[in-house]
Amino acid sequence: MQRLSRHCASTDQRRPPFSLGTASHQFVLSSLLLFCVTLGLAGQLLAAQAPTAPPLELEYTLRVSRSTAHLVDVEILVRKVETAKLDFVMPAWAPGRYAIYDFAKNAQEFSALGANRQPLSWIKLDKQTWRVDAREAGGTVKVKYRVFANDLGGSFSQVDSTHANLNGPSMFMYVEGHKPDPITLKIDAPDPWKVVSGFSTSSTDLTLHAPNYDVLVDTPLEISSECTLDQFQEQGKAILVAVHTYGEDDTDRSHLLEGLKKLVHAEMAAMPPPDLQHYLFIFHFAPDASLGDGMEHLNSTQIIIRGNVREGSQEALESASHEFFHLWNVKRLRPAALGPFDYTRENYSRSLWFAEGVTTYYGYLFLLRSGLWTREQFLNRLANEIYDLEREPGHELMSAESSSFHAWFFDRSPQMQQTNFANATISYYNKGALLGMLLDLELRSRTQGRKSLLDVVQTMYHKFYEAPAASYYGPGRGYEEEDIAEALKAVTGSDFTAFFERYVRGTEALPYEETLKLAGLQLRTEMTSDAAPTLGALVQPENQGARIFAVIPGGPADRAGLSRDDLLIDVDDQSLATEDLSTRLRAYPVGAKVPMTVARHGRRERVTVTLGPPVRSQYSIVRMASATPEQEIVQSGWLGTR
Numbered sequence: 001m002q003r004l005s006r007h008c009a010s011t012d013q014r015r016p017p018f019s020l021g022t023a024s025h026q027f028v029l030s031s032l033l034l035f036c037v038t039l040g041l042a043g044q045l046l047a048a049q050a051p052t053a054p055p056l057e058l059e060y061t062l063r064v065s066r067s068t069a070h071l072v073d074v075e076i077l078v079r080k081v082e083t084a085k086l087d088f089v090m091p092a093w094a095p096g097r098y099a100i101y102d103f104a105k106n107a108q109e110f111s112a113l114g115a116n117r118q119p120l121s122w123i124k125l126d127k128q129t130w131r132v133d134a135r136e137a138g139g140t141v142k143v144k145y146r147v148f149a150n151d152l153g154g155s156f157s158q159v160d161s162t163h164a165n166l167n168g169p170s171m172f173m174y175v176e177g178h179k180p181d182p183i184t185l186k187i188d189a190p191d192p193w194k195v196v197s198g199f200s201t202s203s204t205d206l207t208l209h210a211p212n213y214d215v216l217v218d219t220p221l222e223i224s225s226e227c228t229l230d231q232f233q234e235q236g237k238a239i240l241v242a243v244h245t246y247g248e249d250d251t252d253r254s255h256l257l258e259g260l261k262k263l264v265h266a267e268m269a270a271m272p273p274p275d276l277q278h279y280l281f282i283f284h285f286a287p288d289a290s291l292g293d294g295m296e297h298l299n300s301t302q303i304i305i306r307g308n309v310r311e312g313s314q315e316a317l318e319s320a321s322h323e324f325f326h327l328w329n330v331k332r333l334r335p336a337a338l339g340p341f342d343y344t345r346e347n348y349s350r351s352l353w354f355a356e357g358v359t360t361y362y363g364y365l366f367l368l369r370s371g372l373w374t375r376e377q378f379l380n381r382l383a384n385e386i387y388d389l390e391r392e393p394g395h396e397l398m399s400a401e402s403s404s405f406h407a408w409f410f411d412r413s414p415q416m417q418q419t420n421f422a423n424a425t426i427s428y429y430n431k432g433a434l435l436g437m438l439l440d441l442e443l444r445s446r447t448q449g450r451k452s453l454l455d456v457v458q459t460m461y462h463k464f465y466e467a468p469a470a471s472y473y474g475p476g477r478g479y480e481e482e483d484i485a486e487a488l489k490a491v492t493g494s495d496f497t498a499f500f501e502r503y504v505r506g507t508e509a510l511p512y513e514e515t516l517k518l519a520g521l522q523l524r525t526e527m528t529s530d531a532a533p534t535l536g537a538l539v540q541p542e543n544q545g546a547r548i549f550a551v552i553p554g555g556p557a558d559r560a561g562l563s564r565d566d567l568l569i570d571v572d573d574q575s576l577a578t579e580d581l582s583t584r585l586r587a588y589p590v591g592a593k594v595p596m597t598v599a600r601h602g603r604r605e606r607v608t609v610t611l612g613p614p615v616r617s618q619y620s621i622v623r624m625a626s627a628t629p630e631q632e633i634v635q636s637g638w639l640g641t642r
Contacts, residue, residue, distance in 0.1 A: 001096045001154060001326075001356065002294035002303075002319050003429040055181045056080050060172060060216070063188040064164045064223060070150040072159055072166065078141045078175060081134050086141055087176035090128045091343035094155040094169040095218070096295050096330075099413035100346065101155060103170040104128040106148040115140035128344065129176070147171055152286055154295030154302055163224030163244055164189070165284065165302075167295075168217025169343065179213040179340070180472035189223045196222040196229060196242045198280045198300035203229055214340060214473055218298045222282050230257055234264045238278035243309065245285040250308045256283070259317040259372055263324060266370040270454060271328050272461055274299075275475070279327065283316055285309050294319040296326030317372060322363030329362070329457060330355045332465045336478030340471050350481045352404035353504065357432010358453070361440070364433070368640065375639050379521075379621040385433050386512060386523065387619040392430075393423040393552055400435060400504050401481065403428040418564075422538065422550035431510075435503060438515045439488070441634060442499070445518040446492050449633040460487045519635040520627030524620045531614035532585040533592065537562060544599070545569045545576040560609040562598065569597040569604065585611065 057079035064072055078086060090104035110130055112120040115138030122132045134141055149157035149170065157166045175181075185208045187195050194203035198219045199210070210216035222242055230241045230253065241260060243253055260281065268274070280300035285308050292315070293304040301323035305312035330338065335349040349355070364381050367373040373381075389395050398406075403426050410421050440453035460479060470477035488496045502508045512523045536555020539546040546568045551557050568576055571584040572595055588594055590613045598605050627635065 001296060002292075002322050003360065003427065053177045054080070054082065056175060056178050058175065058178070058181055058183045059186065060183055061186045061188065062166070062171070062221075064159060064190060064193070065188070067159050067161050067164065067190070070148055070159045072147045072149055072157070072164065072171065074145055074147060074171060074173075076143045076173065076175070078143075079139065081137055081139050081141050084133070084135045086132045086134050087125070088130045088132065088143055088173040089176055089344065090173050091169040091217070092128055092345065093343065094167060094295075095338065095341055095347075096297075097155045098346075098352070098407035098411040099155075100408065101170075101414075102127060106170070107173075108146050108148065110143065110145040113142045113144075114138050130173070143173075145173070152284060152289055152304055153291070154293040154304065162226050162246065163222060164193075165244070165282075166221040166223070167302075168219065172213075172217055174213045174343070181212065183210045183213060183216050184208070185210065185216065187221070187223065190225075193223050193225045194227065194229075196224075196227055196240075196280070196282065198278075198297060201231075201238055201240060201278050212472055215298060220282065220295075220297060220300065220302050228253065232257070232261055234261075235268050235273065237268075237274070237276065239264055240278060240280045242280065242282045243285070244283070245309050246287065247285070247308045250285065250310060252310060253313075256309065256313040256316060259313070259370075260320060262370040262372060263317065263321050263366060266366050267321075267324055267327075270366075270369075272458060274327055274332075279324075281320060281324075283309075285312050285316075292319070294323045296323050296331055298331055299327075301326070318363070318367060321367050321370075321372075322359055325359050325362045325366065328461060329359050332476070333457065333461045334464075334478050336480055338478060340473035346408045348405055348408070350401040350405050351479070351484065352407055353400035353428040353432035353435060354484055357400070357429050357434075358436040358457070360429050360433040361436030362454075362457075378639070382434075382437055383523070383619040383621045385430055385437075386510075387617070389426065389430050389434060389510075391615070392426050393550075394421075394425045395431070396507055397424055398426045399507050400426075400428060400431045403431065423553055434510055438503070438510060438512075439496075439499070441515050441518050441638065442496075443488070443492055444634045444637055445630070446494050448630070449637045451491050452637070455491045456484075456487045459491055460484070463487070516621060517624070518631065519638055520624050520631035521621055521635065522624050524622050525616040526618040526620075527614050527616050528618060530586060531617065532582045533588055533590045533611035534613065534615050535562075535581065535585065535609060536612055539568065539581055541576075541580060542567065543577060546581045556609050556612045560607050562607060562609070563600070565600075567599040569599055571596055573597075590614070 059077040061075040062072065090107055092100050092102050104127055112122050112132045114120050114136060120132050120137055120141065122130055125131050132141055132143065149159045152158040152165060155167060157170045187206045189195065195206060196203050199208040222244060224244055227242050227244045232239050241257060276299045282300060282302045284304045286304065287307060289304055289306040292306050295302050303316055303319045303323060305316050335351040335355055337347045337349040341347055364378055368375065368378040407428065410425055436453060443451055443453055464479045465476035467476045469475050485496050485500050503510055516522055535557050536552040537548045537557035538550040539548050544567060548562060548564055548566045551562060551564055570576055574584055576584065588611055590611055592611050593608050594611060595606055595608050598607050
């Protein structure tokens with residue numbers, strides 16, 4: 001998954017009503033009693049000791065018949081039913097995006113039939129579970145429901161007149177206790193729409209097969225007549241590139257395809273051969289997309305770009321570099337919490353800084369190694385990452401581990417209350433990328449250029465992913481946080497305990513200067529020539545002025561008593577409706593006491609702020625005037641100059 005805004009909100013506060021099918025009173029009462037029992041410890045112990053249920057025959061059918069209404073029909077045909085009940089569960093979240101979305105909100109018109117098409121009783125147990133009475137089913141249960149889908153993104157689904165882009169967790173229920181069972185998926189789409197997915201290299205294949213539910217929902221579908229499909233080969237693997245765009249004349253994919261060839265070649269040359277025969281990139285170029293997005297999958301990725309192919313290909317390639325590296329880091333080498341999944345609740349991990357942040361770092365590095373970026377672009381992006389972290393007030397409060405663990409609070413998660421995230425949190429993408437850079441340089445220095453952080457990733461890949469399967473989910477097993485430090489020690493022969501305590505679990509300032517020096521580089525921070533004194537607040541322009549959305553703790557605005565949501569009307573009677581705040585503040589020296597008019601709760605007040613020094617906003621990583629032979633080895637190995 002690529003980085004997204006951490007501060008998003010939702011306004012839909014409606015709760016779905018309790019739903020009841022045609023159940024008899026006896027079935028309702030017995031089901032509710034059983035549900036209550038399972039909430040207790042005794043029920044948990046009994047469930048843990050229960051034998052694995054015999055596999056079911058599962059056949060899913062997907063019909064896209066009402067595209068302009070954004071509705072998709074789903075049928076689940078279950079054969080070999082030998083139990084008195086079946087629970088059908090809609091996921092609450094989608095792996096790769098650590099936020100509870102409750103996809104059951106968009107499931108409607110649920111019904112159940114038996115072998116002779118007779119209606120079966122059912123009851124809704126909780127927000128995402130439908131229980132079907134299978135006692136009179138005759139060994140076969142067919143459930144039907146509709147899903148409303150009108151969000152183009154890495155987690156959601158969208159159906160419109162041009163395509164159906166379907167992400168499994170938002171579409172497909174699973175049968176409780178039967179996620180490991182094989183699934184056949186049949187697709188009924190309007191003619192001449194084609195099906196593009198990681199299941200098959202053929203766009204005319206309408207019957208697809210998944211070894212289990214997890215693979216089913218980890219394989220997005222693009223169903224459309226307007227989607228182009230290109231293909232190239234790398235190391236004997238077929239690399240497919242699907243592009244969906246709304247621009248009728250937006251057809252030039254040459255820059256995108258040439259860049260992808262370079263990226264795929266660079267990453268596959270550096271990493272162990274992936275255990276797949278084909279990989280699929282699905283790109284969406286949409287001028288009205290609310291946000292860009294990217295989401296990794298087992299053998300595919302979806303990337304959403306706001307704009308068109310012509311102008312958005314470079315951004316698409318930068319996202320692709322990150323998402324393709326996830327093929328190894330996250331989708332195969334994964335934290336223990338990330339597979340097999342509990343789709344009903346949060347799955348916590350303290351290692352997202354490594355899974356996502358280090359992937360961000362390698363996304364940048366392979367843009368350099370593939371020739372799509374220059375060394376200056378690579379170093380400038382890392383310098384910008386340093387700037388982004390240093391300007392976050394939360395960098396002194398939240399560690400990389402804590403940011404990973406608490407991702408469920410702010411990873412594009414709906415917020416129904418005001419939060420202090422702007423002052424109290426950091427991004428595990430951002431700090432993780434910087435930790436990746438520091439660890440890589442430290443590793444290269446300690447081994448005289450013989451090893452890099454990539455050797456650590458590969459060592460962990462061989463140890464954990466190539467280990468015997470620990471579950472039905474797939475090969476290997478997940479790693480714990482301490483396994484990262486152990487792998488570093490195994491590769492270098494030296495101890496990284498202090499580094500982890502100070503910078504991964506702790507919140508000490510990252511050692512940019514001393515670590516960059518190992519490669520004959522230095523961090524330079526400067527102020528722009530027209531930098532204004534600082535107010536110590538983050539603002540957004542509005543028609544009447546500038547709205548404060550975050551106050552930096554201990555800064556000038558904080559000391560003056562300004563508050564979040566205050567609307568700044570003027571600076572010393574100079575309107576902020578006709579000129580931005582920075583321009584107004586440039587007229588004053590540091591330390592000036594400046595009166596401002598503030599609108600707060602419908603009243604206007606006069607507040608005097610003592611302005612602080614300008615913020616250094618130009619960060620760059622540059623070569624030192626001279627470097628030792630040891631520094632040159634590290635630098636040339638890192639930047640690819642030898």
